[in-house]
Amino acid sequence: MLADRLTGLFMVVLGALAAWGGSRLPPVPGQQIGPEVFPMVVGIGLVLCGALIALGVGHQFEEEAEADLAKITSEFEADQGLSHQDMPLWRQAFVLVPPxxxxxxxxxxxxxxFLPTAAVIVFCASLALGGRVRLALPMAIAAPLFVNMIFVKLLRVPLPSGFLPLPWIGLP
Amino acid sequence: MMSTLLEAFRMVLQTDVIIAIVLSSIYGLVVGSLPGLSATMATALLVPVTFYLSPIAAIATIISASAMAIFSGDIPGALLRIPGTPASAAYTDEAYAMTRKGQPELALGICVWFSALGGIAGTLSLMALAPPLAEMALQFSTFEYFWLAFLGLMCATMVARSSPVKAIASMLIGLLVSCVGIENPAGTPRFTFGLTDLLSGIEPIPALVGVFAVSEVMRAMLTPEPPKLPYRRFGSILAGQLALTKQYVAPQVRGNIVGIIIGVLPGAGADMAAWVSYSMSKRFSKEPEKFGTGHPEGLIEAGASNNASLASGWVPSLLFGIPGDTITAIAIGVLYMKGLNPGPTLFTERASSMYALYIIFIIANIIMIPLGILMIRIAAMVLRAPRAAVMPVIIVLCAVGAFATGNNLFAVLTVAAFGAIGYVMERFGYPFAAMVLGIVMGTMVEQNFVTSLIKSDGSILPFFNRPVAAVLAAMTIAALLWPAAAWIASLLSAKRVPKAGAA
Known part of the structure; x- marks a missing residue:
């Protein structure tokens, strides 16, 4: 419920900002309906919804849906003896790795x-997901080459070659 | 009619289209079977590839990949009790119970056989529903389109498996995202914060890739690796399916119809169809006590339902550009890029393309049976691929794919941002499918709202006094008031229960 309070309040602030930002947009001369109307309508709607969420309206619908899903997922997670609630904070921060x-x-x-960048990404992500270096290293070499082949050779997307000019795999 | 049909066959039987169907089917089967990779994600990652295909081949890849992925999500569900896609979650327990009883062939056979039948039923509904609706839609003006779009948004929030208030909030966030940029009726830059990259607005496709793919990878960071599937030899997969088809006619028909209706409703897709059908099957069954113990009835009904919803999801997408589910939300973007702009005229001017689309659906659902059986037999091998090898490649594909949509690096940042947004929303119970619908439909809602208001000189009367508009308006308002009514009803009954207990 604390999460609902916080996210609800966030919606109120976001909606208010949107409505305020919208209201400051310059109107189109000679027209009553300008670019400001839609953001204001949406913003006001968000403020209302945010307030309702913060007050806990509609929470019981969620509980019903969660009960259905929890039957399947939680038992599985319990079997594995792992649930992210009891992970240390540094381990939970891994969630930020992909973005x-x-x-x-x-x-x-x-x-x-492209090739070095993609290699770094694959290597780091693989380690973060619990892969060993024995798996991550070959993946970091093979996967970028594979993606490069599909996108540069077949689809002709201009991926930058950087300091690794390799004409034989399609890089200039 | 006949010549259009022949033309459509000619379009489908091109080499590139056939190759596209086969390859994307295999891709869909593999992606769908890997837990954590959903059918929508499979579609989202295909988008950059579709750029370089002919329009029909592009649609063929989306149709076949999504149909296969929805089926193959059942495989790890039945064998490991982990749904491969959310659409399989509703009946995973049932399928796994059959495997534990020693009937994995029967469970998987039901999944592949009734998925294919459901898919074909959905296609037939698409063929039957779309042309008459197109006829009607030709007479729509901006008032009707506004209500239609609004109704679509409300439907998505009504059927979300979450609090309706949160669903509406998610949808409004999506609409707010669509406000960014200068693509509005007035052509004024809005919420660009001085960034030139935001002038053209937030591109829907990178945003969808972020929401559906990156947020899944983020979730994988915190969840344990699924266990390995033991190798096993399967007996005949299709044995006994014909007998089951004859025995359970009513559940099948019901599953198909429910799937079709849920597919047509904007925003509600295969996962919703499966949940509703499974619980309906239990309610109407003569032997509800057998459910959960490995009983085929619910599996048949829900398995048919989720595949039926897939095809009928294309009805509103093709007619109005209103996505019937998250997969078609992505497909609409592809349709625009390929010059097949959604709208009723698609059915009059590009009739052969539409016939081609039906044919592809039928072909995809037929080859699902042999390819699906093959996939079941090699599933133990495919599912052995460790997550630490699959997920990193997906991150790279997200980056490259987003870049390829417009040769613009800013799209990669959009993917990252929407990945994080999607993850946070999911964690706090905000259904992100509603936000996606808002993003995709925002421009359309605003365009029709503002042009209608300008046409009527600021009066809201014309929104209600045209007959079709009035009906649509009534439906929309009902949809808007429904959560409030349900909430009040539940409050009243909650008050009554403790009183009864006290007495």
Missing amino acids: LLLVFYYLAVDRIG
């Missing part, structure tokens, strides 16, 4: 090229 690796791709690919 951070994508940000890394954004920053690095034009500088060092």
Whole structure:
């Protein structure tokens, strides 16, 4: 329920910001309905919904749905003796690995090229998922080459080659 | 009519289309069978590939990959008690109970056989429903389209397996996302925060890839690796299926019809169809006590239902550009890119393409049987692929795929951001399918809302006094009030229960 309070309040703030931001948009001369109407309607709706969520309205629907799913998933997780609730905080932070690796791709690919960037991503993600170096290292070499072959050779997507110009695999 | 049909066959029987169907079927079977990789994710990762195919081949890959993935999600469900896709979750227990009784062939046979039959039933409904609806839709104006889009959004929140308030909030967030950029009736840049990359708005496809693929990889970071599947020899997979088909006619018909209806409802897809059908099957069964002990009835009904919903999900998508489920939400993006803009005229001007689409659906559901049996036999090998090898490749594919949609690196950041958003929403019980619908339909809702208001000079009367608009408006308002009514009813009954207990 605390989570509902927090996310509900977040929705209220987000909706208020959207409505306020929308109201400041310049109107179109000679027209009553400008670009500000839609964001304001949506923003006000969000404020209302956020308030309802924070007050706990509609929570029992969720409990019913969760009960159905929990029958299947929780028993399995209990069998494995693992549930993410009792993981240490640093281990839970692993959840951020995939988006951070994508940000890394954004920053690095034009500088060092596709193959090294993808190799770093595959290697790190594989280790984070509990893979051994014995698996992660060959994957880090093979997977980028494979993706490169599909996208550069077959689909002709211009992936940057960086400092590894390899004309024989389609990189300039 | 006849010449269009022949033309459609000619379009489907091209070499590239046939190759596309076979390869994407295999891809769909593999992705669907791996736990944690859903059918929607399979479709999302296919999008960059479809760019480089002919329009018919592009649609063929999406149709066959999604149909196969929905079926093959049943395989780990039956053998390991872990649903491969969310659509299999509803009857995983039942299928696993059959395996434990020593009938894995029967369980998997039911899954493949009735999935194929359900898929064909769904296709027939698409063929029967779409043309007359297209006829009607030709007379729609912006008022009707506004209500239709609004109704679509409300349906998605009504059927979400979560709190309706949270579903509406998710949908509104999606609409807010669609506000970003200058793609609005006034052409004013909105919420761009001075970033040129945001001027063209947030591209739906990278956002969907993030929500459906990256958030799954994020979840995998915290969940334990599924156990390995033991090798086993299967007997005949299809043995006894014909007898079951004859024995359980009513559940099948009911499953198909429920699946078709849920498929047509915007935003509700295969997983919803399976849950509803399974519980309906239990309610109407003559032997409900057998459910959960490895009884074929519920499996037949729900297995048919989720595949039937897949085809009928295309009805609103093709007619109005309103996605029938999350898979068609992605498919609509592909349709626009391929010049097959959704709308009623698709059925009059591009009739042969539509026939081709039906034919592909039928072909995909027929080859599902042999390919599915093959997949069942090698499942133990495929499911041995460790997550630490599969998931990293998916991250790379997300990055490259998003980049390929517009040769724009900013899309990669969009993927990352929406991955995180999707994960957080799921964790706190906000259904992200509703947000996806908001993102996909936002522009359409606003366009029709604003043009209607401009046309009527700010008056809201024309929204209600056209006959079709009035009916749609009534339905929308009912959908809007339904959660409130249900909530009040539950409050009243909650008050009554302790009183009864006290007495």
